[in-house]
Amino acid sequence: MGDILVFLQLHEGSLLKASLSAVSAAQELKQRWNCGRLVGLLLGPRSKEAAANAARYGFDELRWCESSELAHYLAAPYASTVSAVLKGGEFDVFVAAATSIGKDLTPRIAALWDAGQASDIIAVNPDGSLKRPMYAGDILADVEITSAKKAVTVRPTAFAPAVEGKSGSVTEAPYTAAAFAAGSFIEYKGSGGDRPELGDAAIVVSGGRALQSAENFEKYIFPLADVLGAAVGASRAAVDSGYAPNDWQVGQTGKVVAPQLYIAAGISGAIQHLAGMKDSKVIVAINKDAEAPIFEIADYGLVADLFEALPKLTAEIKRIKGQ
Amino acid sequence: MKILVPVKRVPDYQVKVKLAADGASIDTSQTKWIVNPFDEIAVEEAIKLKEAGAASEVVVVGIGPEDVATQLRYTMAMGADSAVLVKTSEYVDSSLAAEILAAVFRRGSYGLIIMGKQAIDSDAGQTPQILAALLQLPQACFASKVVIAEGQATVTREVDGGLETLRIPLPGVISTDLRLNTPRYAPLPGIMKAKKKPLEELSIEQLGVKPTARVRIKRMTYPQQRQGGKKVASVEELVTVLQSEAKVL
């Protein structure tokens, strides 16, 4: 097969760890599908410098485009720029991490490039098919992309980030405008905080409907997260009720996490929630209902009222950490 | 403005799916079908826009066998005005679905497409974006708020790290996220009325679309079940096992 193009996402000029996982997946695909060169593409502000830095992750070539038209992510101009690169080369495969930009962008590129797409893959199988969860992770499907051109999004938690290898050359890619009015970026409001990124964190503390309010998240979940240096997550019920911001939702239709330690407090363990955390190394559940389904998959379950258990747990961890 | 709302039927998420004997599909002999929850949110949003005077008509479109009409009738009971059913028994992947929907869009004069960000069966999340690309329309995916004014949509999107707001000219494609609205239940009189609303049946061939899928499911398996179940008696014991047994503290 031809070359592979990997979309590398930047956040304030630095490469996302999720994109390094996509590079790992691309390296596996390269071997399995017998592809040609591995090429990376970075778009937007500071992408030239970032391309030079990223070249060392085993790429043959890095391309960048700093056009001011790409200052903020917008699907149509990003897709037209990427698909022009794809059409202008020997490419047969496009790979991106399944971040919100990767999910928004990749199908649009696939359509412009006449490619079939496998979303959110978790493995490259020995026979070259791709493994991906369906039905909230109740089923794993091995899929084959039958079209000549192939697009893939990669679940970051399923592939270790790429390590440094040989270095490739760095070249500029042209900006290609969409052929129609694509709209405009108005504003971005981060949910804030300086805790670790939910998708990368080694420890995640999540709260559910049982927390009852945003104030209780602050009072019971945050102190535990902070003593552990953890990210904070939430169930859909907690997000829908306004206890936690939308991008904290863990699950089938939210974020997928796989930390070393996942603590679920006051979360029942619906299949849609499990879909986003069941690959965590160690799962702890705190729930006052001994029959809650979360206990079936938790390594350690504590049947308790979280309003008593969480402050105790926070204090106990502080104590052993000598704080 | 006419709004087109694609609606997919999916197995009820409260029931665990079972694999079929062929090992590459699910057993649908006992399946209870529902409207994909994200599409239900899309239908609700379209009806709300109509109620607010921002839209004149809401048309739902489904793809699949004859009995997909049941889900289309349900959305008409919620308040959609009419339905199109593109009949097929073939496996329809995201790109084929988008090609069919593009052909349906071109037959009417629609000002907006609103649809779910993902179907909870395939969990692929591709069709809205592919459709937007095929029609050369702007997209605003994962919407948690939509405001229509002066031929433009201002859309707040649920993205990594927070919320982003975009403005797109219409026509365009909007995909829905969970926080956009809470869909109404179809009221009883609505269910009666829906039986009389127009439902047009079409074939893929009539739309001039070649039914080729680009992705094939080769095999399906159940994931390995995680073995949990161990209980600890106290917070102190929990901390001890996390430290000495799990070694994660």
Ligand SMILES: Cc1cc2nc3c(=O)[nH]c(=O)nc-3n(C[C@H](O)[C@H](O)[C@H](O)COP(=O)(O)OP(=O)(O)OC[C@H]3O[C@@H](n4cnc5c(N)ncnc54)[C@H](O)[C@@H]3O)c2cc1C
């Ligand atoms: C289309 C769709 C997509 C979805 N996507 C997601 C998703 O991505 N992520 C997600 O999480 N969900 C998702 N859901 C929702 C999911 O089905 C559940 O409704 C949700 O996960 C429940 O959240 P919860 O566990 O916080 O609430 P509940 O199910 O209400 O559970 C609350 C738990 O708290 C316990 N509790 C109550 N008080 C206390 C106390 N004082 N101390 C200790 N424990 C207590 C209760 O025993 C109970 O087990 C989705 C649903 C649909 C239909």
